[in-house]
Amino acid sequence: MSFSEDDMVVITSLVSEEIDRARQTRWERIQRREKRRRRMEQLKANPNLGTSSSQSITLDHSLEEENNSTHRFMDLDLYRAATKDDVDGFIDALERISNxxxxxLLAIFEQVSPSGNTYLHIAASLNNFKTVLLIVDLAPWLLSTKNSKGDTPLHILARAGYENTVMRLVLNLKCYEHSTFSNGYKPESESATFPLWLMRSQNEEGNTVLHEALIHGHESLAFDLLLVLVKDPEALYYLNKEGxxxxxxxTVACFFVCINLLLDKIIEFESQFGKLKGKSPVHAAIMMRKIAVLAVILKKKPDWIHFQDEEGRTPLHCAVFMGYVEGVRYLLGKNASTATERDKDGFFPIHMASAKGHVHLIQELLQHWPNVREMQNNKGQNILHVAATSGKLNVVNYILKTPELQSLVNDKDKDGNTPLHLATLHWHPKLVSALTWDKKVDLRLLNNDGLTALDIAECYIENSSTFRQRLTWTALKAAGVPQNPKAKVEKQSFIQSKLQSTDNYKVRVNTLLLVATLVATVTFAAGxxxxGSYNSSGEDQGMAIMLKHSIFLVFIFCNTIAMYSSIFVAVTLIWAQxxxxxLVLITLRTALPLLGVALATMSLAFLAGIYLVMSKLNWLANAFMIMGLVFLVALLSLYIFLWFPMSSSYRIMRYVSYFPFCLLVLVTGSEDDSDFEE
Structure with missing residues (x-):
């Protein structure tokens, strides 16, 4: 492509104009910088703004001095200027306020917001780069000033991930050291330099600048800070308040580059600073379910596979607790001996799997130590004991159906409790039922207190017992679990101590008495x-119009039964007073079924009465009859479940009551509870 001579002239002219504009812009920028520099020099040289030693602001001011200061809180105009990245505007505001x-100058920069933030904190929070540099140049000691949360400006910048600003300040900290020390700052250690102190500085949560960058996921910034901190390896060992x-x-953030660099330095300086304390990075990799991170850590620190947390749990304990199959297999593949390590409670990893209901992990761990009977915690409990305590039905069923684990079924712990005893103590009705149905379970075994499982249920059940406790007791009674006659003296004294107070029954008696009175009143009025009303004339005057209707007879009989049943209940409950x-217990046993009869017959009487008055409109009467019968069946079902003899030990009755029992467990949510504490 060729250009004519005229085109070349035009192009040359345009390029020249562009160059001139660029030069002009650059010159204007230089002029602004020079003007700004002169203004800053004037600010520093102004006697009114001087930084004499008598005006020095130290970090140990008392709260009284700060509160009595007239100008302690920020000037609003200067605050607004700090929120904008306008250096000239900030200098204008600074000059105006000072005049x-x-x-x-020190008094102005000492001003804080209600949260204790300085002007540098405010500018840093918005990443106003130029304003930050200006304030640091005028008041470098503000870099070490903390707000009410203990954050320095670097903490705020690192939390937000403002990498350029952070690194510009960090790399120039040495330049600010003299100014900072000359204005009254003193580090905690005489040998500590200002940059070293600032990088080690922790806020109220114990986080350093590096911690903040890692917590908030700023990988590039964290790596840059690590490159600075390699000269101060001690800071890499700092823990925050969460350990x-x-x-x-x-590790939690899965920053591979940072992990590798940190591991290298920890290995290099381990002889000088000792082992890494606090929460385990290996546990963190497992909690994040990151096998790749776990592999990196264990490759450089293979002994950390035995790293124990504050509860003495190894990484394998953690993986089993979470049900992390891939992690469990990886750890066992690395070192199978971890399957036989205990935590502070004596729990092996297989106990943890049992407590959390991870049957597939129990099977995996059994491949590395098949004789599970030898694996007992500090209480002498095997995995079936733990499953019974935690209410894990799937684990119990697995053990009961596995021939190799039959030896666990009747094992006793150090208190002499079998799995059945423990399931009863922790009120797991479905689990108790499963154990009592299995013929291998010995129902007659006694613990060290001489109690059978039924003795325990009757001793420890409360007067105001929950339905879950009642279902547990029912399962034991239905299975025919015996009682120890020798334990009756102790049981009797225990029960007598509970029977001293009638407070638990007063509300129950009064409620039943109120309901019975209402039923009697309603049925009396219905009589x-x-x-259909009455005949008002003729031979049958005063007689019911529907007297000869068969449904009317149902109404009369049901209403009569309901009224007399409720009256009988009311009279019976008077004796409870x-x-x-x-006597209270006897009256309650008598009153409850009768009140159920009264409610059921009153409902049937209502159904019959409404049907009678709508009988000429067949479809409406039939629809109402069907609807009423549905609700009546539901009422009777609740009544039957309440009084059905599910605790009967007769074999036929036990089979018949099994399904109602399971339904009640399901409806009441009694199978979802777990007593294992994380």
Whole structure:
């Protein structure tokens, strides 16, 4: 492509103009910088703004001095200027305030917001790069000032991930050291330099600048900070208040480059600073379910496969607890001996699998130590004991159906409790039922207190027992679990102590008495307001119009039964007011079924009465009859479940009551509870 001479002239002219504009812009920028520099020099040289030693602001000011300061809180105009990345505007505001209020420079920069933030904190939170550099140049000691949360400006910048600003300040910290020390700052250690102190500085949560970058997922910034901190390896061992080190946080964030660098330095300086403390990075890799991270850590620190947390749990314990199959297999493949390591409670990993209901992990762990009977915790409990305590039915069923594990079924712990005893103690009705149905379970075994499982249920069940406890007791009674006659003296004294107070029954008696009274009142009124009304003339005057209707007879009989049943209940409950606890129990056993009869017959009487008055409109009467019968069946079902003899030990009755029992367990949610504490 060729250009004519005229085109070349035009192009040359355009290029020249562009160059001139660029030069002009650059010159203007230089002029602005020079003007700004002169203004800053004037600010520093102004006697009104000087930084004499008498005006020095130290970090040990008392709270009283700060609160009594007239100009302690920020000037609003200067605050607004700090929120904008306008250096000239900030200098304008600074000059105006100093002239109007006649404040020295240190007094102005000492001003804080209600949260204790300085102007540097405010500018840093918005990443106003130029304003940050200006403030640091004028008041470098603000880099070490903390707000109410203990954050320095670097903490705020690192938390937000402002990498360029952070690194610009960090790499120039040495330049600010003299200014900072000359203005009253003193580090905690006489040998500590200002950059070293600032990088080690921890906020109220115990986080350093590096911690903040890692917690908030700023990988590039964290790596840059690590490159700076390799000269100060001690800072890499710092823990925050949650016990988390930089390596732990890098593991949680899955920052491979940071993890490798941290591991190298920890290995290099381990002889000088000792082992890494705090929460285990290996546990963190497992909790994040990152096999790749786990492999990196164990490749450089293979002995960390035995790293124990504050509860003495190894990485394998953690993986089993989470049900992390891939992690469990990886750890066992690395070192199978970890399957036989205990935590502080004496729990082996297989106990943890049992407590959490991870049957597939129990099978995996049994391949590495098949004689599970030898694996007992500090209480002498095997995996079936733990499953019974935690209420893990799937584990119990697996053990009961596995011939190699039959030796666990009747094992006793150090208190003499079998799995059945423990399932009873922790009120797991479905699990108790499963154990009692299995013929291999010995129902007659006693613990060290001489109690059978039924003795325990009757001793420890409360007066105001939950339905879950009642179902547990029912399962034991239905299975025919015996009682130890020799334990009756102890049981009797225990029960007598509970029977001293009738407070638990007062509300129950009063509630039943109120319901019975209401039923009697309603049915009495219904006896004189017959459905269809009365004959008002003739031979049958005063007689019910529907008297010869068959459904009317149902109404009369049901209403009569309901009224007399409720009256009988009310009279019976009056006897409960005498205060004798045994009499209260007898009256409750008598009143409850009768009140159920009264409610059921009253409902049927209502159904019959409504049907009578709508009988000429067949479809409506039939629809109402069907609807009423559905609800009546539901009512009777609840009544039957309440009084069905599910605790009967007769074999036929036990088979018949099994399904109602399972339904009640399901409906009441009694099979979802777990007593294992994480």
């Amino acid at each position: 109007e209020k006649e404040l020295p 988390k080190s930089a390596l732990y946080l890098a 004189f307001t017959m459905p 005498l205060g004798d606890i045994h």
